[in-house]
Amino acid sequence: MGIADRKAKEKEELKALILGSAKKLFAEKGIEETTIRSIAKEIDYSVGTVYVYYKDKTEILHDLHQQGFTQLGSEMRALFYVSDPMERLKALGRIYMKFALENTQMYDLMFNMKAPMEFIKANEENHWKEGNDTFGALRKTVKECIDHGYFKGHQLEPLSFVIWGSVHGMCSLYIRERVKAATGQEPDELMNSAYEDLMLMLSRK
Amino acid sequence: MGIADRKAKEKEELKALILGSAKKLFAEKGIEETTIRSIAKEIDYSVGTVYVYYKDKTEILHDLHQQGFTQLGSEMRALFYVSDPMERLKALGRIYMKFALENTQMYDLMFNMKAPMEFIKANEENHWKEGNDTFGALRKTVKECIDHGYFKGHQLEPLSFVIWGSVHGMCSLYIRERVKAATGQEPDELMNSAYEDLMLMLSRK
DNA sequence: CAAACATAATGAACAGTGTTCAAATTATCA
DNA sequence: TGATAATTTGAACACTGTTCATTATGTTTG
Known part of the structure; x- marks a missing residue:
């Protein structure tokens, strides 16, 4: 044939x-x-x-968002060699933020826009594989941190979500142009110093 | 006349x-x-x-977003009586999150949508008063916390931004329907337990 | 090789959006 | 009442995503 x-x-x-x-x-x-x-x-x-x-625009945007996750995933996987879990957690966040700031439109599509979620719902896949895998990688690293004595008194699931939310929140405010408007600071500088402050907070035993 | x-x-x-x-x-x-x-x-x-x-739709949306800030502002101001700064910070965050979850569309407009920012830019007001005031209230409270011995080793401006970003990030993921899809958890429950985990992290002296 | 068939590409047409502006309507004044 | 000013109107424009009968192309068959 x-x-x-x-x-x-x-x-x-x-x-x-x-x-x-x-x-x-x-x-x-x-x-x-x-x-x-x-x-x-x-x-x-x-x-x-x-x-x-x-079949429609949401399918195109869904395929596009999938490509974004492929890229982000491979960038994250490149950090699996880091043995110390807290070091890996820090590196993961940096990579994640770097991806967001360098691919603002794509990040926006992946984590803010409605189209990809609407496509998933419309095709009742009921499973956001891309998001699941990415959050799973974070959760796994956080779990190892807990096993190494970090995050005493915290619960794995909520804590992982807090960490994701923190970095995502800063990136979203950046992309949606709220950073300079609200703080008066230079956005890129603030993003960096804020990330360091966040890591300082997380790495306290 | x-x-x-x-x-x-x-x-x-x-x-x-x-x-x-x-x-x-x-x-x-x-x-x-x-x-x-x-x-x-x-x-x-x-x-x-x-x-x-x-004159156009962005002006309507800007006026609307202003109303949202008026409401959020008055709800936040109701917490000025709380004398302990860390208690006030926790309460501020709760109020903020509550506002976001109960007024999802409005919150989205205030902190995610492009329209209000585009209106401000187009009228070169160059000053997002609403965002400035709100972030100012947070910064002031964080400052007091620092003065009371919290957040050792942190800087006021980045730290305040991290805290804002954390709560905003969780709220945005909730509103843009990423929470359940990525974590598999019940969104409202996770939001609550995550907020408590965040506060636990912040309140460590 | 030509005719019959299957597949693929087309773009006009439809319903919706934000926006404009000459014309019609309504209110005020002399 | 008649002239003038202010207000309201909705058809029309340029755009969007989407559909689908028609056209064009490629393949198979007698």
């Missing part, structure tokens, strides 16, 4: 082309400028073609 | 009526359903009239 195979490959390639176009526009111009028409125009196809390969 | 006065009052009243309509739709149906047409329909005026009193 050579022809069928080739056709299947071509379909996949075109789908990837559409997603690539979406990714480019999304990263460069943000969600506002990433319209179906602009995606189609970028690759010289008609709007209708996009809908042959993606 | 009786007539001019009355006209001015009527103008103000109609503007308030538009804002009230927007507020109602916004709280009940969210931003998606709060269209200019729906706002106009709610109060039996035409779309054009809305644009006589508001």
